[in-house]
Amino acid sequence: MMNNYRINPSEGMxxxxxxxxxxxxxxxxxSRISAQERINEFIEMSQLAEQAxxxxxxxxxxxxxxxxxxxxxxxxxxxxxxxxxxxxTSSSTVLxxxxxxxxxxxxxxxxxxxxxxxxxVAGRGSRVGTHQLFGVDLQDYEEIYEEKLELLKQIxxxxxxxxxxxxxxxxxxxxxxxxxxxxxxxxxxAVGGPPASAIKAGSMGIPMMLTTLGGPAMNFRTSILxxxxxxxxxxxxxxxxxxATTSLFYVADTEKEALRxxxxxxxxxxxxxxxxxxxxxxxxxxxxxxxxLMVGSKEQIIxxxxxxxxxxxxxxxxxxxxxxxxPFDKIMKNIELIGNxxxxxxxxxxxxx
Amino acid sequence: xxxxxxxxSIVGSKTKIAMEKTVDILKQSFxxxxxxxxxxxxxxxxFSDGRNYFEYEGDTKYITERVMAADAIIIGTPVFQxxxxxxxxxxxxxxxxxxxxDKVVSSVVTAGTQKHYLIVEQQLKPILSYMKAHIxxxxxxxxxxxxxxxxxxxxxxxxxxxxxxxxTVLTVEAFEAIRKRKDEEYDF
Numbered sequence: 001m002m003n004n005y006r007i008n009p010s011e012g013m014x015x016x017x018x019x020x021x022x023x024x025x026x027x028x029x030x031s032r033i034s035a036q037e038r039i040n041e042f043i044e045m046s047q048l049a050e051q052a053x054x055x056x057x058x059x060x061x062x063x064x065x066x067x068x069x070x071x072x073x074x075x076x077x078x079x080x081x082x083x084x085x086x087x088x089t090s091s092s093t094v095l096x097x098x099x100x101x102x103x104x105x106x107x108x109x110x111x112x113x114x115x116x117x118x119x120x121v122a123g124r125g126s127r128v129g130t131h132q133l134f135g136v137d138l139q140d141y142e143e144i145y146e147e148k149l150e151l152l153k154q155i156x157x158x159x160x161x162x163x164x165x166x167x168x169x170x171x172x173x174x175x176x177x178x179x180x181x182x183x184x185x186x187x188x189x190a191v192g193g194p195p196a197s198a199i200k201a202g203s204m205g206i207p208m209m210l211t212t213l214g215g216p217a218m219n220f221r222t223s224i225l226x227x228x229x230x231x232x233x234x235x236x237x238x239x240x241x242x243x244a245t246t247s248l249f250y251v252a253d254t255e256k257e258a259l260r261x262x263x264x265x266x267x268x269x270x271x272x273x274x275x276x277x278x279x280x281x282x283x284x285x286x287x288x289x290x291x292x293l294m295v296g297s298k299e300q301i302i303x304x305x306x307x308x309x310x311x312x313x314x315x316x317x318x319x320x321x322x323x324x325x326x327p328f329d330k331i332m333k334n335i336e337l338i339g340n341x342x343x344x345x346x347x348x349x350x351x352x353x
Numbered sequence: 354x355x356x357x358x359x360x361x362s363i364v365g366s367k368t369k370i371a372m373e374k375t376v377d378i379l380k381q382s383f384x385x386x387x388x389x390x391x392x393x394x395x396x397x398x399x400f401s402d403g404r405n406y407f408e409y410e411g412d413t414k415y416i417t418e419r420v421m422a423a424d425a426i427i428i429g430t431p432v433f434q435x436x437x438x439x440x441x442x443x444x445x446x447x448x449x450x451x452x453x454x455d456k457v458v459s460s461v462v463t464a465g466t467q468k469h470y471l472i473v474e475q476q477l478k479p480i481l482s483y484m485k486a487h488i489x490x491x492x493x494x495x496x497x498x499x500x501x502x503x504x505x506x507x508x509x510x511x512x513x514x515x516x517x518x519x520x521t522v523l524t525v526e527a528f529e530a531i532r533k534r535k536d537e538e539y540d541f
Contacts, residue, residue, distance in 0.1 A: 127405070128404040128408065138402070138403070256540065259539070259541040260540065260541040262541075263541040274405065274449060275405050275407050275449055276421075276454070280535065280539055283539075284538075284539050
């Protein structure tokens with residue numbers, strides 16, 4: 001049913017990793033690695049993820065201080081070259097400030113380099129600076145994204161495109177090349193927590209990647225249900241549309257170790273990017289299986305993911321394990337626990353025979 | 354303890370006079386604390402456009418960063434058209450969601466007549482609650498008739514300001530103690 005998106009639900013839920021590409025000091029040492037070291041970390045993480053049996057690896061695009069993934073397609077191309085079988089996607093591509101033709105050319109090329117493993121996750125961007133940098137008027141924030149996403153979808157479905165819109169010059173029987181290995185590739189819509197964007201994704205009949213950064217997981221069910229309902233109302237079969245969810249993630253051998261391991265990074269990362277830290281009281285509640293933030297022992301994480309799978313019925317879960325200057329040995333430890341313990345348990349419970 | 358005293362209007366004199374008096378009382382009662390008066394009339398602040406507060410420049414960045422770094426904020430506001438002035442609302446709009454979490458906020462209001470007494474309850478406190486402030490329940494209400502030639506002449510107002518200052522500082526200490534006790538339990 002989900003062949004178009006290269007997803008086979010009978011094999012069980014996919015597990016992925018994503019990085020926002022943040023470049024923040026490690027609060028435990030007070031120092032920051034170089035941009036070059038950080039970029040090499042993304043590539044090495046993707047290789048370790050592949051070895052651990054993780055299905056998907058993704059890097060997001062951001063254009064301000066505290067980030068080093070401005071040229072995320074270039075990093076993804078390096079990852080395509082460094083890996084053999086893991087799926088490669090963005091998390092996300094800020095489509096609003098880019099030309100959909102150029103985005104498609106880049107990702108189709110990554111798809112060819114990677115032998116058919118590339119996907120696009122297209123987002124609106126949530127920071128004003130990116131729009132200013134590229135001279136995109138914030139007054140058009142919503143409309144520009146909708147128009148560009150529709151064009152991107154049209155390019156994916158047709159090799160030759162004739163198109164007219166407001167925010168890009170018209171295309172007259174333009175051939176958009178190269179084509180991906182199998183003619184088209186999966187394109188997802190990045191959706192923040194609230195249902196407004198989920199409704200738009202559903203009505204377009206496009207797969208949805210939903211962020212569930214924290215707080216009660218139950219709250220995000222509203223967006224999932226709204227997405228499916230809108231897809232159905234617009235003539236799409238919701239069962240043919242995959243859903244992915246994402247969360248901040250930190251697993252350790254014990255609950256206590258996980259809490260102590262994650263908090264300084266989470267708090268520092270939030271301070272750097274949002275200007276407010278992560279409340280300790282809220283963090284202390286987060287190991288509960290009902291909270292969406294993925295922190296805990298491997299048993300707790302497995303319980304959380306399976307609970308969310310019951311709530312959301314998603315086909316893919318993507319974990320952010322490197323936010324806020326997490327040192328590489330901790331990242332490696334997380335990947336090891338994910339590969340050895342978490343993925344086997346999740347696949348076993350979500351595969352349909 | 355960092356205490357910011359914010360005079361929320363760019364016109365008129367009553368709120369500013371009241372906040373200067375508040376600073377005097379603070380400095381006398383709690384000389385060791387870090388006390389700063391921010392009078393919006395002395396700054397040029399941009400309207401909120403959705404950026405993070407620290408991504409602005411100049412006065413806008415300065416004021417919002419000072420407010421975000423404070424443990425307590427004493428807000429002074431006049432009453433304009435049955436509400437707070439737009440200049441003060443703009444400060445709130447510039448700040449992030451939950452900006453006042455773990456901060457104590459108290460208020461001093463100046464008004465032409467006593468008809469405006471409940472404006473703080475109905476217009477200001479709901480905003481502070483939404484932004485997660487620990488609100489000092491009582492506020493000081495000062496009328497036109499309490500001033501004479503740029504000075505507060507009603508002694509009762511001065512007593513009430515002294516109590517507000519004390520309540521503000523003690524509330525910070527109380528919530529700090531609560532937070533410390535909770536943090537000790539967490540072990541992370």
